[in-house]
Amino acid sequence: MSEATVPKLELGRVGESLPRVDGIPKVTGEFAYSSDLQAAGMLWGHTVRSPHAHARVGTIDISAAVGMPGVHAVLTHEDIPGEKRYGLEFQDQPVLAYERVRYFGEPVALVAAEHPEQARRAAERIRVEYEPLEPLVDPERATEAEPLHPDRPTMGHGYRDDPRPNIVRSLVIRQGDPAAEGDVAVSGVYEIGIQDQAFLGPESGLAVPDGEGGVDVYVATQWLHVDRDQVAPCLNLKPEQVRIHLAGVGGAFGGREDLSMQIHGALLALHTNRPVKIVYNREESFVGHIHRHPAKIWAEHRASRDGRLVNVRVRILLDGGAYASSSTAVTSNAASFAVGPYAVDNALIESTCVYTNNPPCGAMRGFGAVQVCFAHEAQMDKLAEALDIDPIELRLLNALGPGGSLPTGQTITGTLPVADVIRRAAALDVPEAEELPRDPMRLPGGSGNTTRGEGVRRGVGFAVGFKNIGYSEGFDDYTAARVQLHADGSATVHCAAAEVGQGVANVILQVARTELGVRDVALAPHTTATVDSAGSASASRMTWMVSGAVRDACRAALEEWDKKGRSLEVDVERIYRHPRTTPLDPETGQVTGERAHVAYACAAMRVVAEVDVELGLTRVVWIGTAQDVGHAVNPQAVQGQIEGGTAQGLGLALMEEIQTRDGLITNASFTDYLIPTTLDMPPVVSELIEEAEPDAPYGVKGVGEPPTVVSTPAVVAALRAATGRELSRVPVRPDDIVGL
Amino acid sequence: MRIELSVNGEPCEADVWEGESLLYALRERLGLPGSKNACEQGECGSCSVLLDGKLVCACLVLAAQAEGHEIVTVEGLAEDGRLHKVQEAFVAAGAVQCGFCTPGLVVATADLLARNVYPSDDDIREALSGNLCRCTGYAKIFDAVRMAAASL
Numbered sequence: 071m072s073e074a075t076v077p078k079l080e081l082g083r084v085g086e087s088l089p090r091v092d093g094i095p096k097v098t099g100e101f102a103y104s105s106d107l108q109a110a111g112m113l114w115g116h117t118v119r120s121p122h123a124h125a126r127v128g129t130i131d132i133s134a135a136v137g138m139p140g141v142h143a144v145l146t147h148e149d150i151p152g153e154k155r156y157g158l159e160f161q162d163q164p165v166l167a168y169e170r171v172r173y174f175g176e177p178v179a180l181v182a183a184e185h186p187e188q189a190r191r192a193a194e195r196i197r198v199e200y201e202p203l204e205p206l207v208d209p210e211r212a213t214e215a216e217p218l219h220p221d222r223p224t225m226g227h228g229y230r231d232d233p234r235p236n237i238v239r240s241l242v243i244r245q246g247d248p249a250a251e252g253d254v255a256v257s258g259v260y261e262i263g264i265q266d267q268a269f270l271g272p273e274s275g276l277a278v279p280d281g282e283g284g285v286d287v288y289v290a291t292q293w294l295h296v297d298r299d300q301v302a303p304c305l306n307l308k309p310e311q312v313r314i315h316l317a318g319v320g321g322a323f324g325g326r327e328d329l330s331m332q333i334h335g336a337l338l339a340l341h342t343n344r345p346v347k348i349v350y351n352r353e354e355s356f357v358g359h360i361h362r363h364p365a366k367i368w369a370e371h372r373a374s375r376d377g378r379l380v381n382v383r384v385r386i387l388l389d390g391g392a393y394a395s396s397s398t399a400v401t402s403n404a405a406s407f408a409v410g411p412y413a414v415d416n417a418l419i420e421s422t423c424v425y426t427n428n429p430p431c432g433a434m435r436g437f438g439a440v441q442v443c444f445a446h447e448a449q450m451d452k453l454a455e456a457l458d459i460d461p462i463e464l465r466l467l468n469a470l471g472p473g474g475s476l477p478t479g480q481t482i483t484g485t486l487p488v489a490d491v492i493r494r495a496a497a498l499d500v501p502e503a504e505e506l507p508r509d510p511m512r513l514p515g516g517s518g519n520t521t522r523g524e525g526v527r528r529g530v531g532f533a534v535g536f537k538n539i540g541y542s543e544g545f546d547d548y549t550a551a552r553v554q555l556h557a558d559g560s561a562t563v564h565c566a567a568a569e570v571g572q573g574v575a576n577v578i579l580q581v582a583r584t585e586l587g588v589r590d591v592a593l594a595p596h597t598t599a600t601v602d603s604a605g606s607a608s609a610s611r612m613t614w615m616v617s618g619a620v621r622d623a624c625r626a627a628l629e630e631w632d633k634k635g636r637s638l639e640v641d642v643e644r645i646y647r648h649p650r651t652t653p654l655d656p657e658t659g660q661v662t663g664e665r666a667h668v669a670y671a672c673a674a675m676r677v678v679a680e681v682d683v684e685l686g687l688t689r690v691v692w693i694g695t696a697q698d699v700g701h702a703v704n705p706q707a708v709q710g711q712i713e714g715g716t717a718q719g720l721g722l723a724l725m726e727e728i729q730t731r732d733g734l735i736t737n738a739s740f741t742d743y744l745i746p747t748t749l750d751m752p753p754v755v756s757e758l759i760e761e762a763e764p765d766a767p768y769g770v771k772g773v774g775e776p777p778t779v780v781s782t783p784a785v786v787a788a789l790r791a792a793t794g795r796e797l798s799r800v801p802v803r804p805d806d807i808v809g810l
Numbered sequence: 811m812r813i814e815l816s817v818n819g820e821p822c823e824a825d826v827w828e829g830e831s832l833l834y835a836l837r838e839r840l841g842l843p844g845s846k847n848a849c850e851q852g853e854c855g856s857c858s859v860l861l862d863g864k865l866v867c868a869c870l871v872l873a874a875q876a877e878g879h880e881i882v883t884v885e886g887l888a889e890d891g892r893l894h895k896v897q898e899a900f901v902a903a904g905a906v907q908c909g910f911c912t913p914g915l916v917v918a919t920a921d922l923l924a925r926n927v928y929p930s931d932d933d934i935r936e937a938l939s940g941n942l943c944r945c946t947g948y949a950k951i952f953d954a955v956r957m958a959a960a961s962l
C-alpha cells in the first residue's frame with residue numbers, strides 16, 4: 071500500500087518563500103492522492119443514491135444485487151452497527167437513508183465488488199421503494215412548511231429559541247437605536263446562487279480492516295480527528311479502533327469538512343474483511359458534498375449628508391438545504407460581517423438559515439462573509455452615488471480599525487488595517503484601455519465574440535471586505551503538535567493538520583526550523599494514530615494554530631533536551647489554544663465576554679472589466695489587491711492563496727452556480743458547471759500588508775479567505791460601472807447585462 | 811482482452827475490459843497513477859498524456875485504442891532521475907498547490923514548449939485553457955511556463 075510520506079528536506083525559516091515540501095512528488099506524479107491508493111485484495115465500493123429530493127423510503131430489495139459477479143457486500147441502514155446518524159455539529163444526517171430521503175443524491179445503499187463496473191452494475195439492480203413527497207425548495211416558504219426534521223436537531227444548543235418549523239438557526243443583532251434616521255437612505259435586495267467548491271480531486275479513500283475489529287481509513291479530509299469522532303460511533307467502535315490517516319488531498323475549500331466516504335468505506339471493509347476503496351466520479355462529487363449557501367439579502371443603509379453611516383439594517387436568508395452541517399456558524403458569520411468593515415453605531419441584523427430539500431450547504435471558503443460582502447459593497451456604491459461622494463472616499467470615511475467595534479459590541483483589539491488596504495489597493499496603477507479592433511481572444515467572450523468590439527464598454531470596480539480568523543462563539547479550539555529530537559541531531563514533527571494544498575506542511579517545517587535551528591526536520595504522516603487533534607483546515611485558522619502548537623512543542627522539546635544533558639532522545643507533545651471566545655447573547659446578538667471572534671483579516675480589491683453590452687459577454691482585464699496578512703510565513707504561498715481565492719470569487723461573480731429543478735441538481739459536470747479557466751483569469755497584482763497580529767505566534771494571520779470575500783463584489787462593481795445596470799444577483803448572467 | 815502498448819518507452823501488456831479508458835488502464839492496471847481523473851469527460855485536462863507525441867485526454871481514449879501506440883505520461887518526463895525543466899519550473903514558481911491539476915498541466919506545458927519555444931502570454935492561455943486548476947488562479951502557472959520556456 072502506498073502512503074503519502076514526506077521526505078526529509080532542508081527548509082528555511084518563517085518569512086521565507088521556500089518551495090513546497092511536497093512539490094517534487096507532485097510534479098513527477100508520485101504523490102499519492104486518496105484516489106491513487108491500492109492494497110492487496112482491494113475491493114471497490116459504490117454508493118446508491120436517491121433520485122428524489124424528498125421521498126418516503128419503503129423496502130429496499132437487495133436480493134438481485136447480492137449474487138452478481140464479483141459482488142462481496144450490499145449494505146443498507148440495517149447493517150449499521152452503531153449510531154445511524156452523524157453530523158459535523160448535530161447528528162441529523164443518516165449514514166444510509168431510512169424512512170425518508172431529504173435531498174437529491176442522499177446515500178441509500180452500498181455495494182463492494184472486485185471491479186468498479188461490477189459494483190455499479192450491482193447497484194443498478196437494487197430496488198428501493200420510494201414514495202415521492204412534495205419537495206420544499208423555496209427557502210422563503212420554509213417556515214410555513216411541514217418540518218423536515220421534527221426533532222429539531224439544532225435546538226437546545228444555546229441559540230435563540232425560534233419556534234418556527236425548519237429553522238436551523240436564527241440570530242438577531244441589535245445595536246444602538248435600530249430606528250435611527252439619517253439624511254440619506256439606500257436599499258437593495260441581493261441574491262447569491264449556490265456555489266460549489268469544485269475541488270479537482272474527487273472524494274475518495276481507502277478503508278482497511280485491521281483484523282482485530284478496527285479499521286484504518288486513508289482519506290482526503292480537512293480534520294482527521296473530527297472525522298474519527300463521527301465515524302467511530304456509527305461503527306460502534308471505540309475512537310482508538312478507528313484511525314484516520316491523511317491521504318493526498320486534491321483541494322478542499324470547505325467541501326471536505328463533512329464526511330463523504332469515510333463511514334461507508336469502513337462499513338464495507340469491516341463487512342468484507344477486505345480493503346475497500348471508494349472514488350466518486352465528478353457527477354457524484356457535485357451531489358456528494360455540501361455547497362456554499364445560496365442567500366437572499368435585504369439591506370438598507372442610512373447615512374448623514376457628510377457620508378457617515380448612521381444605521382444599517384440587513385435581513386439575511388440562507389438556504390441550508392437538507393442537513394445542518396456547519397450552517398449555524400455560517401448564519402452567525404453572515405450576521406457578524408453584514409455591515410462590512412465599517413463603523414456604525416446603530417444596526418439591526420437578522421440572519422436566518424432554514425432547512426429545505428435543496429442540496430445541503432455548509433462550509434465554503436469565505437463562510438458567510440462572501441454572501442454579505444456582495445450586498446454591503448453594492449450598498450456602499452449606491453450610497454456613494456446618492457451622496458455624490460467618491461466610493462473609495464466613502465469607504466475610507468467609515469473604515470473600521472483597532473479600537474472600533476462590530477455590531478456585536480466586540481471591540482477590535484488586534485490589527486485590522488482597513489484604511490490601509492483601501493489606500494494601497496486604490497493606489498495601484500490600472501492598465502490603460504486597450505485599443506480596438508484587436509485579436510478576438512482579447513475581446514469579452516474571447517474567440518466566441520465575432521464582432522469587432524463595437525459593444526465593448528470598460529468599467530472599474532472596487533470592494534473591501536473582512537472576515538474572522540479561527541473558530542468563534544466559544545468553540546474550544548486547539549491544535550496539538552509533537553516534536554521528537556533524535557540523538558543524531560535531527561527532529562521529527564507530528565501534527566495532524568490537513569495539508570489540503572494550502573501549504574501547511576511548509577508552515578510546520580518552517581516554524582520547526584526557526585525554533586530548533588536544525589536543518590534536518592522531518593514531518594511525520596498526518597494521522598490520528600500518533601498525535602492529538604490539530605483542528606480543522608478551515609476558517610483561515612491553520613497557519614496561526616499550527617504555528618503556535620509547533621512553536622510551543624519545539625521550545626518544550628529544547629528545554630527537555632537541556633535538562634537531559636543534551637544527549638538523549640526527547641519526545642514532547644504540546645497543545646496550543648488561541649484567546650478564548652464566548653457565545654453571542656441569544657436575544658441581542660451582543661458579545662457575552664471580550665470576544666466572540668478571535669481576530670480578523672481584511673482585503674481591498676480593484677478590478678478592471680470589459681463588457682460587451684450587446685452580447686452580454688464579459689472579460690476581466692486586471693485585478694489589483696491589497697491584503698492584511700499579518701506576518702507572511704511564506705510570501706510566495708500567500709500570493710498563491712490570494713490569486714487562487716480571487717479566482718473562486720471571480721467564478722461566483724461570473725459563472726459558477728449549481729442549478730436545480732425541484733431540488734434536483736441539473737448541472738453536475740464540468741461541462742455545465744463552469745469554473746474559471748486560463749482564459750478567464752487576468753493578471754492579479756497583490757500587495758501584502760504586513761502588520762503583526764499581537765495575539766498570534768510570529769504575528770501571523772490566515773490568508774485564504776479574504777480574497778474570495780472581496781473579489782465577487784469587486785468584479786460585479788466593475789460590470790456595473792461598465793453597464794450602468796444594477797446587477798444585484800450573482801452569478802451575473804449575459805441576460806442580466808443585456809437587460810433581458 | 812489483452813493489449814500491448816509502449817508506455818514511457820517501455821513495452822507493456824495489460825488485460826482490460828472492453829469499455830475501459832486508457833486512463834483507467836494506466837492508473838489501475840499499469841501502476842501509473844500520476845495521470846489524474848477529475849472528470850472523465852474531457853473537460854479538465856488532469857489526465858493529459860501524449861499519444862504518439864500528440865496531447866490527448868486519456869479519459870477519452872479507450873484502452874483498446876492504445877494498442878500498438880506510444881504513450882508518455884507525467885511519470886515519463888523526468889530523465890535519469892533529473893526533473894524535466896517544466897517540472898522544475900512548476901516547483902520553483904509556486905505553481906503547485908494541491909497539485910491535482912499538476913500532472914496534466916506539466917504534460918500540456920511540455921507539449922506546448924515542444925511546439926512553440928517562445929510562446930506569448932496569449933499562446934500560453936490558449937494552450938492551457940483545457941486544463942482546469944481550482945487552487946492557483948493560474949498566475950503562478952503562467953510564471954512557471956515562462957520560466958520553463960526561458961530555461962529550455
Ligand code: FES
Nearest residue numbers: 850852854855869
Ligand atoms: S479526467 Fe480526462 S479530461 Fe478530466
Ligand code: FES
Nearest residue numbers: 908909943944945
Ligand atoms: S493546484 Fe489544486 S487544482 Fe491546481
